[in-house]
Amino acid sequence: MREAKVHRIPTKGPDDVSGLASAIARGAIAPEGIVAILGKTEGNGCVNDFTRAFAVQALKAELSNHLPRAAVDDIAYVMSGGTEGALSPHILVLERTAGPADNDGPSLAIGRALTAPLAPEDLGRLAQVRLVADGVRTAMADAGIAEISDVHFVQIKCPLLTSERIQRAEASGHTTTTRDTLKSMGLSRGASALGVAVALRELSLSDIDESHIGRDMSLWSSRASTSAGVELENHEIVVLGMSRDWSGxxxxxxxxxxxxxxxxxxxxxxxxxxxxxxxxxxxxxxxxxxxxxxxxxxxxxxxxxxxxxxxxxxxxxxxxxxxxxxxxxxxxxxxxxxxxxxxxxxxxxxxxxxxxxx
Incomplete structure (x- = not known):
């Protein structure tokens, strides 16, 4: 029996890991149990929002004091830039621990998957939809969730295109869906969301034509949340659901x-x-x-x-x-x-x- 824990920690800036360090020091968080860290950072949320990468770098540096590098890299880091209005910068630390055997009902279950890197020429195309759909299924299996109806949210961090990545694709004889790096964020978010829809059987792959991605908004998932960033080239996928195999x-x-x-x-x-x-x-x-x-x-x-x-x-x-x-x-x-x-x-x-x- 496993138990999910979620710790909400306010931050003073993208590099502020003092709250996480304090929680680890007093035993409130066991570093080896951390599955994912989600965060809101106060950047612009656009292509050049490096507060996301800054936050990930700071989090990895802190966790390297407690975990081997491979374990640090296995954690999913989903940083979402932009705390406009009165939104407050914070992180959510998702942890899995051993739980009590007795359980009165289903409890929160957390699964994680990290995909292989996405080739720049595949961004915003059916290849990305397929890759994400497979990743969501892997994350569901990691959480021990068998029933699609038990999945309530799929949070994904996906890549975007940069000038360097576009040039890399063109140098190898490929074309990208767009040369506009800002538009690439929407295409990547959209293809990733459609991958969730396919994995959760809200849509079938045959329902999606490549021309629909980022354009036909009648196609959508009720449980997908995707965020694009310059700080990665793969997809970091977190599934949240309910399971009787989890306690807490x-x-x-x-x-x-x-x-x-x-x-x-x-x-x-x-x-x-x-x-x-x-x-x-x-x-x-x-x-x-x-x-x-x-x-x-x-x-x-x-x-x-x-x-x-x-x-x-x-x-x-x-x-x-x-x-x-x-x-x-x-x-x-x-x-x-x-x-x-x-x-x-x-x-x-x-x-x-x-x-x-x-």
Whole structure:
């Protein structure tokens, strides 16, 4: 029997690992049990957001004091740049330990998978969809989750294109889906999300034409959250679900927002979890997307027309405020860019809660 633990630790900057170091020193976190670390860093969330790589470098340096290098590299590091508005920089440390044999019901289960590097010419194409689908299945097996319905969230860190990677592909006689490095982020997020949809049988591979990726937003996953970064060339995949083979007080459920102010499904999830009555909030993870119409419930917005601030930055701040108002906390993981992650303009939300007394 395994037990999942989730530690939410505020940070003073991308390189601040003092909270993690303190938790390890007092025995609250066992380094050998860490499966993944998710983080919100205060960069711009775009191609040149090196706060993500900075945070990963600092985390690996700290963990190298406690673990062999191979074990440090096996951890999934999913850093999401951008804490616009009042979103608070923090990390979520996901840990697995041995749990008590007795279990009154299903508990949070965590699985992880790291894929092979993705060739630059495969980014945003069906090869990426297949690679991610296989990785999600591997992460489910790692968590011991057999039933697709028991998966509530799949968090992925995926690569993007840089000028050097584009040149590498072209030098070997290949072409890339785009030469625009910023657009490559959306294509990578979208292909990764469709890979989740295929793995969870929300879509079949035959439903997806390569021309659909990043364009046909009628194709989407209800449980995918993908974030692109310059700091890696593979995919780091974390599956969150429920299993009777796991014990402990943590539970997870998910909702799908139809648009940026669709709070009803989130409220329903909070009620199912008994938040504020039977449980307390541990973590909230969500996707934010301005949508392609330029309107929200009939009213025009300017998120897509602002040349100074990326639309994803607007969306993170806006959705972050909506969700923070529901749960009473700004330490929430809101990631921008929701291509194929929930309906156009909306997005999936996952809530991890702790049963009272646990």
């Amino acid at each position: 007080p943590l539970i997870v459920d998910h909702a799908v927002m139809a648009d940026a102010i669709d709070v009803a499904p989130v409220k329903a999830t909070l009620e199912r979890l008994g938040l504020g009555k039977d449980t307390s909030l541990v973590a909230l993870l969500a996707k934010a997307e301005p949508g392609t119409s330029g309107r929200l419930r009939g009213s025009r917005h300017t998120m897509l027309d602002d040349s100074d601030i990326s639309a994803t930055r607007h969306a993170r701040a806006f959705v972050g405020g909506v969700l923070a108002g529901l749960v009473g906390s700004t330490e929430i993981f809101v990631s921008g860019g929701a291509e194929h992650q929930g309906p156009d303009g909306g997005g999936p939300v996952a809530i991890i809660a702790r049963r009272n007394g646990g």
